[in-house]
Amino acid sequence: MKKRILSLLIILVMLTGLAGCKGKTSENTVKIGSKDFTESFIVAELYALALEQAGFEVERKFNLGGTNVTQEAMQKGDLDLYPEYTGTCLLNVLKEEPMKDPEELYAHVKSVYEADYHMTLLDASTANNSQGLVMTRSIAKQYGIQTISDLQKNASLIRFASQGAFEENADGMPALTGTYGEFTFRSVEYYDNAIKYELLKNDKADLAVAFTTDGQLTDPDFVLLEDDKAAWPSYNIVPVIRQDSLEKHPQIEETLNRVSAALDTETMQQLNAKVDLEKEEPEDVAAEFFQENLNGRRG
Known part of the structure; x- marks a missing residue:
């Protein structure tokens, strides 16, 4: 009987020790x-x-x-x-x-x-992964736009698909106009970020807000405009x-x-x-x- 009790106690101690170890994070x-x-x-x-x-x-x-x-x-x-x-x-x-x-x-x-x-x-x-502006290559070629300075000169011809956050955030439109001056776009409409490339592909807009590491920029149909006056922070x-x-x-x-x-x-x-x-x-x-x-x- 004593041996049985001793065996049970040993098992209990072992189980308690294992429970204590469970969930512990290694020092490494x-x-x-x-x-x-x-x-x-x-x-x-x-x-x-x-x-x-x-x-x-x-x-x-x-x-x-x-x-x-x-x-x-x-x-x-x-x-x-x-x-x-x-x-x-x-x-x-x-x-x-x-x-x-x-x-x-x-x-x-x-x-x-x-x-x-x-x-x-x-x-x-x-x-x-900074702010950027993206166009289809065909539209950029049509108007001779490679840089944001080029864009400003031709803004009156361009339909801009913007986003509310871009217009408000310090590193969005405020930084852009603070560096380049005002942009008098042909039109400005606000869209969800998720559909910006579809809008360009389907000729619903000429220009959209981008992030410079977007996977869609691997598509040769799109061109990211050069921020030639460094409006945006890194x-x-x-x-x-x-x-x-x-x-x-x-x-x-x-x-x-x-x-x-x-x-x-x-x-x-x-x-x-x-x-x-x-x-x-x-x-x-x-x-x-x-x-x-x-x-x-x-x-």
């Missing part, structure tokens, strides 16, 4: 977040794959929402890092006016994040990381800097196109790119 675990759109999924997955290759365990917390959600999760310690944009850090988090010089913007944001938020920025990629993709996480795992810096070095605007257009146009899964697109461009490069 890195929690990576993403926002709720294609590009953020892809880049966050690239970070995860690189860190796993470097020997980390990764907890993926993707599709969290917008900037406010990810920033709050970082401040609470629910995330260690996530992909962000330098311009978003400046305008949406710090609530400051646009800065045109990308290096000055990066240095300023990095300094304030370290001083006020206990976070820092690792190397930014050259991939720049939105370079950058890993934002908690300082305590980086101090605990300094190897993360070199590992993710290698990822950033592999990403440019054209590359992100192509990766986004595979998801948004070809309907591939973001994790598959990221895995293929990682295998072809980053596999074997350890931080």
